[in-house]
Amino acid sequence: MKRKLFIFKRGNAGQIDPQLYPGIITMEPVLIVGAGIVGLTLGQALQKANIPFRIYERDASPDARGQGWAITLHWALEYIQQMLPEDTLRAIQEVQVDPQVAKNDNGNFLFIDLATGEPKFKIPPSTRWRVNREKMRQALLRGIEQHVSWNSQVVDVDVKSDSTAAPCLVLADGTRVSGRFVIGVEGSRSLVRRVLRPDAYSNSVLPIRFTGVAVDLSPQEIKPLRSMDPLLFQGCHPSTGVFFWFSMLETPDRNGTRGTPDEHYRAQICMSWPVKSGVDEVAATDAERLENMKRRSVGFVPFLRSVVEGIPKGTPVVEIKLADWECLDWDNCDGRITLAGDAAHAMTMYRGEAANHGLLDAFNLFQALKKVYSGEKGAKDALDEYEAEMRSRTRRAVRLSRQACHDAHAWEQLNEHSAILTKRAVTGEAERL
Numbered sequence: 001m002k003r004k005l006f007i008f009k010r011g012n013a014g015q016i017d018p019q020l021y022p023g024i025i026t027m028e029p030v031l032i033v034g035a036g037i038v039g040l041t042l043g044q045a046l047q048k049a050n051i052p053f054r055i056y057e058r059d060a061s062p063d064a065r066g067q068g069w070a071i072t073l074h075w076a077l078e079y080i081q082q083m084l085p086e087d088t089l090r091a092i093q094e095v096q097v098d099p100q101v102a103k104n105d106n107g108n109f110l111f112i113d114l115a116t117g118e119p120k121f122k123i124p125p126s127t128r129w130r131v132n133r134e135k136m137r138q139a140l141l142r143g144i145e146q147h148v149s150w151n152s153q154v155v156d157v158d159v160k161s162d163s164t165a166a167p168c169l170v171l172a173d174g175t176r177v178s179g180r181f182v183i184g185v186e187g188s189r190s191l192v193r194r195v196l197r198p199d200a201y202s203n204s205v206l207p208i209r210f211t212g213v214a215v216d217l218s219p220q221e222i223k224p225l226r227s228m229d230p231l232l233f234q235g236c237h238p239s240t241g242v243f244f245w246f247s248m249l250e251t252p253d254r255n256g257t258r259g260t261p262d263e264h265y266r267a268q269i270c271m272s273w274p275v276k277s278g279v280d281e282v283a284a285t286d287a288e289r290l291e292n293m294k295r296r297s298v299g300f301v302p303f304l305r306s307v308v309e310g311i312p313k314g315t316p317v318v319e320i321k322l323a324d325w326e327c328l329d330w331d332n333c334d335g336r337i338t339l340a341g342d343a344a345h346a347m348t349m350y351r352g353e354a355a356n357h358g359l360l361d362a363f364n365l366f367q368a369l370k371k372v373y374s375g376e377k378g379a380k381d382a383l384d385e386y387e388a389e390m391r392s393r394t395r396r397a398v399r400l401s402r403q404a405c406h407d408a409h410a411w412e413q414l415n416e417h418s419a420i421l422t423k424r425a426v427t428g429e430a431e432r433l
């Protein structure tokens, strides 16, 4: 492949000196904080356009994390198809949790009455890829491995008031790196967000608690669950307001046990409930957390009750904190620093669209950066435009997801207009909640 050569002359602080080179298009890199799915997708898109970038990730290596959870890509598929190379897209398709279902997915979005197992709502199928999040991250690394610095936690960002000064990342080992842009995509507890909004960076915690486990189930054990929906379904118990969520993580085709004596599926079983008093808080130990899930499943239809009852002792029970952040305003320092993904808009997962919004951010930000690097637009205008669209779209999404979280625990109030059911649409703030 033919590579372009870029020649820079640096000033004292390691920045391009615009006085020395008026009119030059500076090819200083985009500095991306966080190698999650949004940061890596942006990196892939920049690579395709030959825009220099570097990704800094605090994890020690690509496989430093556990198995994680599965996510559904739906309305953002059309954007990732435009950003990613063919082989990366194929690699993502290959990490769908169930290759058989993926070939002919007739799945509905299903919400059931946990006391009876009867469907309350069924939303017709739409194109979806249900993928393992950690494996998708690995698929997204293909071809950009050399641009990612692992074990590189960013602890500060230095953005000087002089708008010609390059923004600089400070890593945990004291290293400083400067670039053309800083993009914070390091998740819902973003350091870059804290730098931009030191007065209001914290997520708002919802009065709902959530725990989940990953369990291995035999074909017989999983049969009643898969007959509801092969990939996922949700439900609420009418009298207790407990929410339950089943999701497939791995089929025997994926884990290689098909046809063996150990044939099994791996599934995620999650539950959440409103906090009314101290006893509803999540306990400190796995044993107490598991005991709580089992206690809260009393009254579930027998096939669901037995799945929760059957979770083996010693299974790790993970708490996911339900909290959100509404993409408040920030100063992008003359177009030198911004946010995307969960860092820009943390939302609960009850509408399953946070990653889809993050991927659309990556798409729009990529378009904006292309315009700056080609000289078509100034950095300030490009980032202002990117942020205005993102704010309008995701403030509404954050509020809808918060409402969906409340709806999921209030059976009596659930109807076809509830936020947990309404179409996941890419629209802006106009229709306020």
Ligand SMILES: Cc1cc2nc3c(=O)[nH]c(=O)nc-3n(C[C@H](O)[C@H](O)[C@H](O)COP(=O)(O)OP(=O)(O)OC[C@H]3O[C@@H](n4cnc5c(N)ncnc54)[C@H](O)[C@@H]3O)c2cc1C
Residues within 6 Å of the ligand: 033, 034, 035, 036, 037, 038, 039, 056, 057, 058, 059, 069, 070, 071, 072, 073, 133, 152, 153, 154, 155, 185, 186, 187, 188, 190, 191, 320, 340, 341, 342, 343, 349, 352, 353, 354, 355, 356, 357, 358
């Ligand atoms: C149970 C569950 C189910 C979900 N299901 C869906 C779904 O079905 N559909 C959907 O669209 N969304 C879903 N989501 C949301 C989705 O997982 C997130 O929106 C998405 O993973 C966010 O990606 P991200 O790249 O913005 O952030 P992250 O995935 O959080 O990645 C951030 C990265 O930054 C790194 N990092 C953090 N701090 C630093 C630092 N200081 N320096 C360097 N690196 C740092 C982290 O290690 C991490 O690798 C779900 C979430 C949960 C919890």
